[in-house]
Amino acid sequence: MKVSSGLFSVFCLIIIIPSILLIYSMNYDTTGNIGIWFTILVTVIDIVAVVMWIWIYKRILIPLDKLQIATKKIADGDLEYKLDEKDFSEIPFLYHDFERMRIKLKENEEEKRLSDDTARELVSNISHDLKTPLTAIRGYVEGILDGVASSPQKTKDYLNTIYNKTNDMTLLIDELLYYSQVAETHVSYNFAKINVKEFFQEYVKDLYLELETIKIKFVYIENIGSETYIYMNKEQIKRALNNIVSNAVKYMDKENPKIHFRVRESIDAIYIEISDNGRGIDEKDLPHIFDRFYRSDVSRNTKLGGSGIGLSIVKKVIENHDGRVVAKSKSGIGTQISIELKK
Numbered sequence: 001m002k003v004s005s006g007l008f009s010v011f012c013l014i015i016i017i018p019s020i021l022l023i024y025s026m027n028y029d030t031t032g033n034i035g036i037w038f039t040i041l042v043t044v045i046d047i048v049a050v051v052m053w054i055w056i057y058k059r060i061l062i063p064l065d066k067l068q069i070a071t072k073k074i075a076d077g078d079l080e081y082k083l084d085e086k087d088f089s090e091i092p093f094l095y096h097d098f099e100r101m102r103i104k105l106k107e108n109e110e111e112k113r114l115s116d117d118t119a120r121e122l123v124s125n126i127s128h129d130l131k132t133p134l135t136a137i138r139g140y141v142e143g144i145l146d147g148v149a150s151s152p153q154k155t156k157d158y159l160n161t162i163y164n165k166t167n168d169m170t171l172l173i174d175e176l177l178y179y180s181q182v183a184e185t186h187v188s189y190n191f192a193k194i195n196v197k198e199f200f201q202e203y204v205k206d207l208y209l210e211l212e213t214i215k216i217k218f219v220y221i222e223n224i225g226s227e228t229y230i231y232m233n234k235e236q237i238k239r240a241l242n243n244i245v246s247n248a249v250k251y252m253d254k255e256n257p258k259i260h261f262r263v264r265e266s267i268d269a270i271y272i273e274i275s276d277n278g279r280g281i282d283e284k285d286l287p288h289i290f291d292r293f294y295r296s297d298v299s300r301n302t303k304l305g306g307s308g309i310g311l312s313i314v315k316k317v318i319e320n321h322d323g324r325v326v327a328k329s330k331s332g333i334g335t336q337i338s339i340e341l342k343k
Contacts, residue, residue: 059090067094079106130172133165178239179309179316191231191321196270197224200263203238207245207261216249216257223264230270230343232321240317241274243310244337248276251335268343275336281329289327290315 066087073081079102088095140158142148149155204220211218248259254277262273281289290311318325318339329335 063087063091063094067098070098074102074105079109130169133168137162137165175309175313179313191233193229194232194234195226196228196230196263196265197222197226199234199237200224203241204261211245211249211259214249216252216259219258219260221260221262224270225265228265228270228343230341232341236317236320240314240339241272243314244274247310248274248278248335252276252278254278265343270341270343272339272341273336275334277334280331280333280335281327282331286327286329290325 066083070081070083082102083095083098085092085095140162144155144158149158200220200222204218208218208220245259256277258277260273260275262271262275264271314337315325318341321341323339323341325337325339327335327337
């Protein structure tokens with residue numbers, strides 16, 4: 001039995017039963033006094049019952065019918081269907097619960113759509129980035145098999161190229177695996193209380209030697225107290241910093257290459273700035289450099305293309321540390337990557 005039918009039956013009984021008792025009492029009441037008072041009582045009961053029925057029908061039953069229609073719409077996939085909050089003034093909790101459910105379902109649907117789009121983009125980019133070295137490897141192998149590499153030196157050159165291409169593929173796969181790890185928000189990271197001054201002095205010591213071998217001037221400036229500590233995962237932060245420096249080296253095009261590394265602190269944060277005097281980033285590309293697989297047209301069409309996820313790894317690592325990273329750049333002048341880590 002429907003709620004409306006059941007309530008209607010109850011109110012009918014409320015009206016009918018007193019009416020029957022009234023008729024019965026009038027037949028056996030000789031004075032008429034009881035009949036008058038009973039008539040008044042029954043009339044009041046009937047009026048109250050009718051008013052209550054109208055109120056419940058308008059305030060409860062009609063909103064419930066609208067809620068039923070809305071749930072059917074949601075079940076059919078119409079997540080944009082909304083109820084009017086004014087219709088649920090007497091039962092607002094139902095309206096708010098329905099809206100929370102609708103919004104949550106809509107968010108889940110949007111996340112699923114974005115996930116599907118991301119998966120398609122991922123497959124497309126991986127296919128592109130793996131196809132290029134595989135095509136080159138195949139070409140050089142065919143050259144060896146067909147006798148194009150007619151001398152031992154040429155054969156060696158072909159094999160060296162094949163070796164380098166396989167290294168490129170290995171690097172891409174390693175970065176993809178690493179990105180999948182840092183992108184999982186539910187993964188637990190091993191954070192430790194780290195002395196900031198000691199960490200960066202140790203890090204730049206190795207970095208200085210590495211850059212010196214490739215003739216890049218390296219300048220390190222710090223303004224950090226000896227008792228400054230933050231919680232972080234050392235290996236992740238090192239990976240992020242290495243990716244930034246590797247990008248700076250990769251796109252360096254000046255005769256006197258320079259990389260500046262600055263670390264300073266405020267009351268509640270640590271600031272890291274890595275700047276270079278390389279080729280810089282075009283204004284149209286700058287907003288996208290932290291997007292996964294994003295590469296400018298120039299970098300994608302040269303041997304410097306890379307995997308396209310180095311800076312996206314930087315962003316994920318810093319976000320996992322509740323920090324933020326931004327970039328400033330001018331084409332032909334250089335780039336500065338700034339990181340903020342809270343103490």
